[in-house]
Structures are given as structure tokens and as C-alpha cells.
Amino acid sequence: MSQALPTPPSSTVRCRQLLQRWRNELCLGAREQALLAGELRQLDRQLQRLESRTLRVAVFGRVGVGKSSLINALIGEQLLATDVAHGCTRRQQAVPWPQAIDGLAAVELVDTPGIDEIETAGRARLATRVAMGADLVLLVIDSDLTRIDRDALDTLLNCGKPVQLVLNRSDRWSEQELPALLRSIQQRLPKQLPLTAVAAAPRRPVLDGEGRARSEQAPPRIATLSQRLIRQLSGEGELLLALHALRLADRVQQAHQQLRLRQHRRSAQGLIGRYAAAKATGVAMNPLIAIDLAGGLACDTALVMQLCQLYGLPMAPTSARRLLRSVTAQNALLGGVQLGLSALKQLLLLLVPFSGGASLAPAAPVALAQAAVAVHSTRRTGVLVAEQLLRRRGGQPGALLQRLAQADPVVAHWLQRWPASAASDLQPLLP
Structure with a gap:
């Protein structure tokens, strides 16, 4: 009786094993360790999240678009401070999403500062930093796309980051106006980029005892977004963790090679x-x-x-x-x-x-x-x-990305959606 062949490891397991082996074999001198300390810390944190299957979703956007309110609505608790007049978030805050996701042990929702509170050059740096620290980004808007929104979206996509666009405060538009607004936004988005309308903290009019009109808090309307997130993370969450780790490892490898060339x-x-x-x-x-x-x-x-x-x-x-x-x-x-x-x-x-x-x-x-x-x-x-x-790329994380893309159509799908990083100027590094 023939013995059944063992089941080959999944793409995620192979990523984790090969990345850990590459990281253990990465030999750096003391000076290289110091110069690459930031990139190495970021990579090691991601490898730990990959090992513990903890995925991070960054909620990103302009000040006052309701990022904190959206996170509160998703977790079902008023955990993050909100302010209707000004943005309250001054630094990144991570809270657990109490939602069971197949293949993941935990999901963290990360609140981020408003991108329009800093100068133009700083916005791109903030967007890049958020992208490098998250496996998935929810870019929140509360109107038609502004120039700031579009710039942030371009930066995130150029970093190779999966993005979902969320139109918050959709209760401000009537049933006739909302579809036209969504079509206007969708026409200016890259293909296959999801767009979801939500109302994280809607208000509804009521009459008080004296017959005067006032507004009160209504239940959040986020079911469509929540279901879309659950569906995507259940199907691709582990893979997104692994691909993000591979991208960070590839950045470290390229930075290491550039440093060697410069030295x-x-x-x-x-x-x-x-x-x-x-x-x-x-x-x-x-x-x-x-x-x-x-x-x-x-x-x-x-x-x-x-x-x-x-x-x-x-x-x-x-x-x-x-x-x-x-x-x-x-x-x-x-x-x-x-x-x-x-x-x-x-x-x-x-x-x-x-x-x-x-x-x-x-x-x-x-x-x-x-x-x-x-x-x-x-x-x-x-x-x-x-x-x-x-x-x-031979034998390095970049090569592993390409080999996985050839073997796994889902990986190939994501790599096609993630634009390649712009080529760096090599002239100062060459002999």
C-alpha cells in the first residue's frame, strides 16, 4: 500500500520559514547594524506579527473625517476620544478589533494623525510611515476626493500597500445624491480599489417634549464595511502579513546592498x-x-x-x-x-x-x-x-516574491496590483 505524500506547505508557511532563515543568516557589521537599525526594528516587528498572526489595519485620512469614530464603531465601544470640531489624534494608537477572523489570531485597528495638519512634504513621509507599519490601510474621506486625499492615496499605492477607500458621514447626503457622489469618486480611483460608504457616528432629528427639533446619536451604519473587511482578511489576511514582511525584508536587503556599495x-x-x-x-x-x-x-x-x-x-x-x-x-x-x-x-x-x-x-x-x-x-x-x-535578487526576499507569484495566483494578483518601487539613483553609489 503506497504511503500518501505529505501536503506541501502553504505560501504563508513557506514565506515565514524562508524569511526567518534569511533573517538569521543576515550578516551585518557593527556600522551596518547601526545604520540600518530603524529598518531592522520594523522588519523584526513584522516578523513577530507574522509569527503570532497579528494583522494591523491603519485608519488614515485628513483631520476631522471621523477616523476615531470609525474605529469606535467597528469595535463597538467608545474607546478613542473624538471631537466634532478638531482632530483629537496626535499619535498612532492601536486597539484590538474584537472580531474573529479565520487564519488570524488578532487584528489591530490603528488610529493615525490627520494628514492635513502637517506641511506637504511631511504628509508624504507620514503616509509612507503608516504604509510601512500596516498590512492594510483604510483611507477615510468625508466628501469628494480632495488633492490631499489623492496625494495620500498615490503615496500608499506607490508603497505597494493594499488600500480600501471609506466614505464616512454618508448620512449627510440624500438617497438620490449619494450614488452620484460615489460614482464621481470611483471614476478617479484605480481599478479594483474598493469604495464603501459608511456613517460611523450618524445623527438623527428628534423632537423634545416641547416640540423643538434637536439631533441625537443614531446607531452606526458600518455593516457593509465590516463584512467587506471580514471577507478580505479571512481570505487573504495571512498572505497580506507574509507579503508585507517580504516587502520589508526586500527593502532591508536593498538598503544593505546600497550601503555595501557606498562603503x-x-x-x-x-x-x-x-x-x-x-x-x-x-x-x-x-x-x-x-x-x-x-x-x-x-x-x-x-x-x-x-x-x-x-x-x-x-x-x-x-x-x-x-x-x-x-x-x-x-x-x-x-x-x-x-x-x-x-x-x-x-x-x-x-x-x-x-x-x-x-x-x-x-x-x-x-x-x-x-x-x-x-x-x-x-x-x-x-x-x-x-x-x-x-x-x-537571486536568493533574496525579492526573488522569493517572484517565485511565489509564479506558484500562487493570489500572490501574483497582489503583486500586479502593487506598483514596483521607483528605481533609486545608483550613480552616487557606483565606482
Whole structure:
């Protein structure tokens, strides 16, 4: 009787195992530990939340849109202070959501300060900080989209953060006006971004004993939002936790690589210069194309491996040659010029017996030109290799993200919805 094969681990379990192994194997010097302390603390907190299955939902938006009221309505208790005239939240506050969610041990609702209480540059920083500390963001508005709302939404999406848009105080519009407002908002949103109308703290008119009209608190109308949150977190909560941890780990890895490049920039310049001089001397002295090509390839391969060692990213010779082939494709023009000069030099040397030595005269400047091209191509190869090392994902959290996307359609769905981070300026980091 055949034995049943074990069930393969889920994407979330694989994420947790591989991330923990990567974190344990991440070797940092004392200076690197100090410079990356903030990113590492954020990553370690997220890894702890992933292990304990505790998901964070940040409630974000302008001052006075009812963020605290919305959280109070969701938890069914007046736990957070609210003020109808001014925003009361001055710092982030996290409260547990007493709602059972399949696959999660706990969900925290995080109240955040109003984004329009600070200057424009600070808003983007606040939005980025909130995005990096939450697995899901509820962006709360209380009217049609303002420029501040749109800027915050763009920042959150560019950080790769899943967002739900919540229109609070929907009781201020009539049954005829509300659908038109929702259509107006939806038309300016990215596709597939959920929009839900709620009334976290609605008021209703009543008559007192003397027949005078006044308003009183009515029950919150948040059932649609609550159900949508429960449905999304039950289906994707664990995965959102894991993907957020992977994103943070990828940021740490990229910051680490950039730091290595910055620290070793001068050493890399000296190393590239020495290999450039050696290659220039070799190609100038060698009379045969085959020797030029073999010597140049050996020199460039050794340079790649030395650069990898310098940056603390060791690479096998086969991988070094593969990386070199990728770089050579970008350096094709210089390679063609170098090959042409080698062929011309060999031809001039072959003509020496027939020209009575006259062809030796032009061979010398050709050799000098060949040496100059060799210096330039080696320097360019070194710069391109350093750039490839910074962007290299092999065996790192970024690569794990891509492998999971290929194996799991839900992961692929989220990665397609999360725009890639803008490429950083590498020029100051390159040798």
C-alpha cells in the first residue's frame, strides 16, 4: 500500500520559514547594524506579527473625517476620544478589533494623525510611515476626493500597500445624491480599489417634549464595511502579513546592498583600475586575437568575482560568467571596437614579411588604441557589474516574491496590483 505524500506547505508557511532563515543568516557589521537599525526594528516587528498572526489595519485620512469614530464603531465601544470640531489624534494608537477572523489570531485597528495638519512634504513621509507599519490601510474621506486625499492615496499605492477607500458621514447626503457622489469618486480611483460608504457616528432629528427639533446619536451604519473587511482578511489576511514582511525584508536587503556599495566605492575604483591596467597591457602585447579574447575574458571574470567578494556577495565562477555575459551585451559596441582593433593589429603583424617591416609602424598606434579601449571597457564593465549587484535578487526576499507569484495566483494578483518601487539613483553609489 503506497504511503500518501505529505501536503506541501502553504505560501504563508513557506514565506515565514524562508524569511526567518534569511533573517538569521543576515550578516551585518557593527556600522551596518547601526545604520540600518530603524529598518531592522520594523522588519523584526513584522516578523513577530507574522509569527503570532497579528494583522494591523491603519485608519488614515485628513483631520476631522471621523477616523476615531470609525474605529469606535467597528469595535463597538467608545474607546478613542473624538471631537466634532478638531482632530483629537496626535499619535498612532492601536486597539484590538474584537472580531474573529479565520487564519488570524488578532487584528489591530490603528488610529493615525490627520494628514492635513502637517506641511506637504511631511504628509508624504507620514503616509509612507503608516504604509510601512500596516498590512492594510483604510483611507477615510468625508466628501469628494480632495488633492490631499489623492496625494495620500498615490503615496500608499506607490508603497505597494493594499488600500480600501471609506466614505464616512454618508448620512449627510440624500438617497438620490449619494450614488452620484460615489460614482464621481470611483471614476478617479484605480481599478479594483474598493469604495464603501459608511456613517460611523450618524445623527438623527428628534423632537423634545416641547416640540423643538434637536439631533441625537443614531446607531452606526458600518455593516457593509465590516463584512467587506471580514471577507478580505479571512481570505487573504495571512498572505497580506507574509507579503508585507517580504516587502520589508526586500527593502532591508536593498538598503544593505546600497550601503555595501557606498562603503566600498573607493576600493572598487582601485580594483577596477588595476584590472584595467592589466588588461590594457595584455591586449597591447598579445599578437593574436584568440589570446586577446581569452585573456580579456579571464580578466573580466576575475574582476566580477573580486567585486562580488568586495561587496560581500560571493559568487561562483559560473554565475560570474553568466553575469559577465549580461554585462557584455550592454557593452557590445566597445567589444566590437576592441575585436576590430585586435583583427587589424594581427593583420598588420602578418604583413610584416611582405612589407619589409613597414607594417610595424601603424601596428604600434593600433596597439595603443586597443589598450585605451581595453581600459575604458574594463572600467565600464566594473560599473555595470556593480549596478547589477545592487539590483540582483537571486536568493533574496525579492526573488522569493517572484517565485511565489509564479506558484500562487493570489500572490501574483497582489503583486500586479502593487506598483514596483521607483528605481533609486545608483550613480552616487557606483565606482
